[in-house]
Amino acid sequence: xxxxxxxxxxxxxxxxxxxxxxxxxxxxxxxxxxxxxxxxxxxxxxxxxxxxxxxxxxxxxxxxxxxxxxxxxxxxxxxxxxxxxxxxxxxxxxxxxxxxxxxxxxxxxxxxxxxxxxxxxxxxxxxxxxxxxxxxxxxxxxxxxxxxxxxxxxxxxxxxxxxxxxxxxxxxxxxxxxxxxxxxxxxxxxxxxxxxxxxxxxxxxxxxxxxxxxxxxxxxxxxxxxxxxxxxxxxxxxxxxxxxxxxxxxxxxxxxxxxxxxxxxxxxxxxxxxxxxxxxxxxxxxxxxxxxxxxxxxxxxxxxxxxxxxxxxxxxxxxxxxxxxxxxxxxxxxxxxxxxxxxxxxxxxxxxxxxxxxxxxxxxxxxxxxxxxxxxxxxxxxxxxxxxxxxxxxxxxxxxxxxxxxxxxxxxxxxxxxxxxxxxxxxxxxxxxxxxxxxxxxx
Numbered sequence: 001x002x003x004x005x006x007x008x009x010x011x012x013x014x015x016x017x018x019x020x021x022x023x024x025x026x027x028x029x030x031x032x033x034x035x036x037x038x039x040x041x042x043x044x045x046x047x048x049x050x051x052x053x054x055x056x057x058x059x060x061x062x063x064x065x066x067x068x069x070x071x072x073x074x075x076x077x078x079x080x081x082x083x084x085x086x087x088x089x090x091x092x093x094x095x096x097x098x099x100x101x102x103x104x105x106x107x108x109x110x111x112x113x114x115x116x117x118x119x120x121x122x123x124x125x126x127x128x129x130x131x132x133x134x135x136x137x138x139x140x141x142x143x144x145x146x147x148x149x150x151x152x153x154x155x156x157x158x159x160x161x162x163x164x165x166x167x168x169x170x171x172x173x174x175x176x177x178x179x180x181x182x183x184x185x186x187x188x189x190x191x192x193x194x195x196x197x198x199x200x201x202x203x204x205x206x207x208x209x210x211x212x213x214x215x216x217x218x219x220x221x222x223x224x225x226x227x228x229x230x231x232x233x234x235x236x237x238x239x240x241x242x243x244x245x246x247x248x249x250x251x252x253x254x255x256x257x258x259x260x261x262x263x264x265x266x267x268x269x270x271x272x273x274x275x276x277x278x279x280x281x282x283x284x285x286x287x288x289x290x291x292x293x294x295x296x297x298x299x300x301x302x303x304x305x306x307x308x309x310x311x312x313x314x315x316x317x318x319x320x321x322x323x324x325x326x327x328x329x330x331x332x333x334x335x336x337x338x339x340x341x342x343x344x345x346x347x348x349x350x351x352x353x354x355x356x357x358x359x360x361x362x363x364x365x366x367x368x369x370x371x372x373x374x375x376x377x378x379x380x381x382x383x384x385x386x387x388x389x390x391x392x393x394x395x396x397x398x399x400x401x402x403x404x405x406x407x408x409x410x411x412x413x414x415x416x417x418x419x420x421x422x423x424x425x426x427x428x429x430x431x432x433x434x435x436x437x438x439x440x441x442x443x
Contacts, residue, residue, distance in 0.1 A: 020112050022051035024119025026058035027091035033063055034090060039346035062090075062097040064155065064180055064345040069093040069100070071152040072145050076132045088125045091116055095133045100144060106137035155180055159353035160338060167389050171426055175387070178429040183342035185224035186432075188217045188241040188269070190276050190302055199238060202231040213432075214415065215250065217273070218243040220430075236302040241269040244339070244385070244425045244435035248330060250413035251381045251437045254278035258327040261285065263315040263370055268295030270332060275304040280328075283309045285320065316365045318372065325375040333363045335384040335391045339427055339434020356390050363395045371403050371442070380406070380440045385433060387426060392436040396421040399440070411439045 033039050039059065062069060073092045074080075081089050095113035098104050110133045117125045139145070147153040154161050154176045165172040189196045196212065200219060203210045206229075209222035219238075227233050227240060248270040252260065258280040262271040265284035272295070274282050286292045289312040299305045313320030315331075336359060337347050367382055374380050382399075384391050400406060400421075408421060416425035422438030 018119070020115030020117075020119050022054045022058065023091065023094050023113045023116035025051075025055045026062065026094050027087055027116060027120055029055070029059040030062050030066075030090040030094060031087045033059075033346045033349055034066075034086070036350060038350070039063055039344065057102075058094050058097065060182075060345060061101055062094050063349065065097060065101060066093065066345075066349060067149070067151040067155045067157070068147055068153075069096045071147065071149060072096055072136070073132070075145065075148075076135065085122060085125070087120050088117070088122050088129070091120055091122075091125075092129060092132055095129065096136055099133065099137050110134055110137055155348075156341075157348055157352075160341075160348065163388055163390075168387065168426070174428070175426055175434075178427050179341040179345075181342055181429045183242070183340075183433065184430055185221040185240065186213065186242050186246075187219040187221065187230070188239045188246050188273060188276075189219060190237055190239065191217065192276055192303065193232070193235070193237045199232070202237075206231050213243045213246075215243050215246045217249075217276075218246050234301065239269065239272070239298070239302070241273070242340075242343075242433045244432040245269055246273060247413060247415050247425070247435065247437065248332070248381065248383060249273045249277045250415070251383070251411050251439060252328050252330060252379065253412040254280050254328065256280070259283070259324070260328045260330065261326045261370070261373060262330045262332065263366060264332045264334060265310075266291030266295060268298055270330060271295060271308070272299060272302055272304055274330075275299075275307060276302070279307070281307045281309075283311060283326075285311045285313055285315050287312065287314050316362065316369055318369060321373055325378070326373050327375055327378050329370050329374050329378070329380045331366050331370055331380065331382045333359075333366055333382065333384050333391075333395075335359055335363065335386040336388060337385055339385040339387045339425070339436075342427060343433065356388070359391055360395065363391060364398055367395060367399045368402060371399070371406060371440075374442045376442050378442050379409070380442070381411075382422070382438045382440070384436050386436060387424065387434040389420075392422065392424070392438070393420045396438045396440070405443050406440045407443055409439045409441045411437050 098109035099106050114126050114130045117123055117129055151158055164175055168175055189199045211220045213220055230238055232238055254277055256279040260274055260280050260282045262284045265271045266286040271282050271284040274280055284295050292310050292312050296310050299308050311320050336351055337344055341347055411423045416423040425432050425435040427434040
C-alpha cells in the first residue's frame with residue numbers, strides 16, 4: 001500500500017482533486033467490498049486518482065476496522081438507512097475511521113466527508129453526515145463508544161475470532177491486534193545480482209530506512225515506496241515478497257540440478273525465488289493463463305528465463321504432466337488467506353466459515369494428485385497463507401493416511417513455531433504474514 005500522507009498530485013492521466021473527492025471514491029470502494037468485490041481490484045482500478053494514496057489509506061483502513069465502525073454508525077443513526085442508500089453508511093464509516101484512527105484534524109475530516117455526499121450522488125445526506133460525524137468528533141479515545149459485540153471488539157468476524165482463540169491460545173490477542181496494523185513492505189534480494197548487505201547500502205544511499213529480516217534474502221522498509229523507486233528494481237536486483245513466503249526456498253532445501261514443480265504458482269514469487277537461490281529447473285504451473293504470463297514477464301526482469309517453464313493447467317489433474325518425476329514439489333494451496341489479513345482486510349468481509357470446506361476439498365485434491373509426480377526420496381512441501389488448522393495440519397493428516405508412500409519429515413529451516421505436522425508462522429506487527437509449511441518425503 002502506498003504512503004498515507006494524502007499528498008495531492010496532478011498530471012497527465014490523473015483525475016483532478018476536488019473537495020471531498022478522495023472520501024467519495026473511498027466510500028465507493030468500501031461499498032463495492034461490502035457487496036462482494038475485491039479490495040485490491042478496486043484499489044488498482046483507482047490508480048489514476050489524484051489522491052490515490054489517500055483513497056487507499058481510507059479504503060483499507062475503513063475495511064480493516066469495518067466491524068467496530070459499522071457498529072458505531074448503526075447506533076448513531078436514529079433509523080436505518082434505506083438499502084439503496086447503503087453507500088451513505090459506507091461514507092459515514094470512512095468519516096468515522098478518520099476521526100478515530102487518523103491524524104487528520106477532526107474538522108477537516110468532517111468537512112471533507114460532508115462534501116463527499118455530492119460525490120456519491122447523495123447531496124441530501126450532508127446534514128445527516130455532519131450531525132453524526134460532529135457528534136463522534138467530540139469524543140476522544142477515552143470516551144469513544146465502547147464495542148458491544150465481539151466482532152466490534154476485535155474487528156474480526158466471529159468465525160475467525162473463535163477459531164484463533166481456540167487454536168492459537170495465548171497468542172490469539174496478539175494475532176488479532178496485528179491484523180489491524182499495516183503490513184510492512186518486504187523485499188526479496190536477488191542473490192544472483194548481489195548480496196543483501198550490498199542492497200541494504202543501496203537503499204540507505206537512496207535515503208530509505210531499512211532492516212534485515214530473519215530469512216537471508218528478506219529486507220524490511222520502514223516506509224513503503226513505489227516499486228519503481230526501489231534501487232535496481234527494473235534491473236532485477238530485488239522483488240517485493242513477504243518474508244513468510246520467502247521461507248519456501250529454505251523449506252525446499254534445493255540442490256543443483258533439482259527439477260522443481262511449483263503448483264498454483266502465480267504470481268510466481270516462490271518459483272522465481274527458487275531460481276535465484278540455486279541452479280535448478282522450475283516448472284511453474286497455474287490455471288490462470290494471464291497470471292502465468294506475468295511470471296514469464298517477471299522472469300525476464302530478474303534474468304531467470306533459461307531454466308523456467310510456465311504451464312497453464314489445472315493442478316488437480318495430471319493432464320499437463322509428461323511423465324517425468326520431480327525432485328521437489330511445492331504446493332502453494334489456495335486457502336482462506338487468514339494469515340494475510342493485514343494486507344487483505346477485505347477477506348474479513350468476503351469470506352465465511354462455510355468457505356473452509358471447499359478450500360479443504362481442493363487442498364486435499366491438490367496434495368493427493370501431485371504426490372504422484374514426486375520421485376522416490378523426493379520432497380513435497382505443502383504451504384498455505386492460512387493460520388487455521390482445518391487448512392493445514394488437518395490436510396496433512398488426511399494425506400498421510402491416504403498415501404502410505406509418504407512419510408512426514410522435519411521442515412528444513414528454523415523459522416516460525418512447531419505445529420503438529422509442520423511449522424506455523426504467526427502474523428506479527430511489523431513482521432511476516434502468517435504461513436504454514438509441512439514437509440513430506442516419498443518413500
